[in-house]
Amino acid sequence: MNRTVLATLAGIVIPSLLIVGTAPAEGARRAKGDPTSVLTRNGEVVMAARVAGEMPTDPGDGRFENANPLTVRLYPQVAAEPRAEKGVVREAAVRAIHTEAWIAFLVEWADPDRSDVKQGTTDTFADAAALQFPLKYGEAADRLPYVGMGGPERPVNIWLWRNGGGGGPASLKATGFGTLEPVAGGGAMTAGKWENGRVRVLFARSFGASSPEEVKFAPKQIGLVPVALAVWGGEKGERGGLKTLSGWRFVKFDGGKVSPAYVRSFGWNPKIRGDAKTGETLMMRHGCAGCHVYPGNPIPTKIGPGLAGIGGIHRPGYLFESLKDPSAVIVPHKNYYSLKDGQPVSIMAPFSGPERDAYHIVEFLRTLK
Amino acid sequence: MSKRQLAMVMDLNKCIGCQTCTVACKVQWTNRNGRDYMYWNNVETAPGKGYPKNWQESGGGWEGSVLKDGKIPSLANDYGMPVQLNYEQALFAGTDPWLKATNDPAWTPNWDEDEGAGEFPNSYHFYLPRICNHCTNPACLAACPRGAIYKREEDGIVLVDQSRCRGYRHCVVACPYKKVYFNPLFNRSEKCIFCYPRVEQGIPPACAKQCVGRIRHVGFLDDEAGPVHKIVVKWKAALTLRPDFGTEPNAYYVPPLSSPKFDAEGKPTAEPRIPVAFLEKLFGPRVGEVLGLLEAERSKKARGEESELMDLLIAYRQEEMFKIR
Incomplete structure (x- = not known):
């Protein structure tokens, strides 16, 4: 097939359910009003808070206090070799804030053992975190890419932060495991801070992308953006595929347009x-x-x-x-x-x-x- | 497996440990840009811990068709920090009367040079020059999740694609010879490239060309007219290092003969100074057979008879040691 x-x-199965209704719909029962409410109920939505001012440059930016954190479970990557049999970071909190022009994320997790790239060493790895977005989203035809770094026809844009820098540009593209490459001319602002046993990482970018290979944000047209998270515990040797990752989550902009058919395509009926x-x-x-x-x-x-x-x-x-x-x-x-x-x-x-x-x-x- | 394989034969009976190969390689490739600590070519003393320290116990290689786990050597403890001297203070500012190292190294290449093993008068050692083996079944290549390592069809040279590498170092773990090095400056892994830019112009790798002892032969394994084919395939006089690692190296060694062991009265015995068991661990079960062949051919030559093998190994003319086209 x-x-x-x-x-x-898939298009046949879902509407047929709406008519027959043999099972309680978890994902796609068309509720009047907000089609995303089911995702919110399932704890899959990061609500982006509207703020004012310049794009933040510091993970400690006070404006993140305006945003409710979403707790995201992370799972060891075991689909591709080498497999992360254990997985260091198993949970992170994600917040988002935005204005008319930019969006910023704060990812935060507990980490008692800070690990950065120690200058001039051969055997240490940095803590790192990445946000992943589908390059195309918003319509029912834009099915979610494979969450493990996209797939051949469904590219993803990845923003990467590495403690201590290194590892090249922060904006990358991928079409599946092993395909990661920097986006030429792309960019995203990243900054990390380790304080009191917690790592806080800021990701920020303007709505418009500097490369067609990067995700764009236009909340007025599409108010719901899929996002997935990966975290690497450097001190335990995590790098590349040795990481923990989340499933797809969704950033929601208040008042943005959301295609009900698109939301239905995430559902399970x-x-x-x-x-x-x-x-x-x-x-x-x-x-x-x-x-x-x-x-x-x-x-x-x-x-x-x-x-x-x-x-x-x-x-x-x-x-x-x-x-x-x-x-x-x-x-x-x-x-x-x-x-x-x-x-x-x-x-x-x-x-x-x-x-x-x-x-x-x-x-x-x-x-x- | 590549269509053809370029290989190197190193005659351990002729290596004097002068490190000219090491210097030739370093000056050509690794004296800058985060490579300062790397020795794509090194010459270590055997028996010994080698470079990086205890590489033979560092894991990696194959167990059947499964990659064995291994460790990443540390710069300070296993490779050794490049030593810097206090030139400024001692020679120019005059603030320190002594020229000395500014760091306190725990290990360096040749830390255990010439130590060897055994008790006088039966102590022994020999020199073991090592490059990337450009293996037929490279563990580094198999371990890279990004497919950044490739083996060239035309000559079997194994290379790390610097534009694909993201510095994950699974290759460093997987190489049982620890001949892939991590460049902390560029966050990428690098290794001996068999001097492919030279080879493509018909010039042998720098380590081989500069070797004053004429121990290194370079040629295609399938080239019957070349020195490597003659020594490895026709005479079967060369062996690979640690064949039990399963990677099928393409750097070959003519194993070292040694002087006889002395008995309690100080009389020479029939037993060689370098234990055959030690050589078997390094070069596999055929060592005894090859040493026998070398002795037989050497006696022929001593008697004034013809020996093609000895003529090859003596290498009367340096240009005959290389056939790379």
């Missing part, structure tokens, strides 16, 4: 209500456990991506799609796919069991967080 067919399928316990048993029966390692699976396999934290990192709709059409998004690792007529095809067979079982499995995967 190719991507177009799948996208169409299963035709059949799955059962996690049944799903766990089915993971064994359908052979999932032979290739994917996850808590409760005694097989120490690395054939496929690890599934620990997958329910926290990925949206259920993505999990369902991955099950039915593994080639729709392939984690770029040479062991995960083969080439067929020059196109990558996942080594995982599309799920061919009963439809109901797929829903049970997704329900189980959602508990892995």
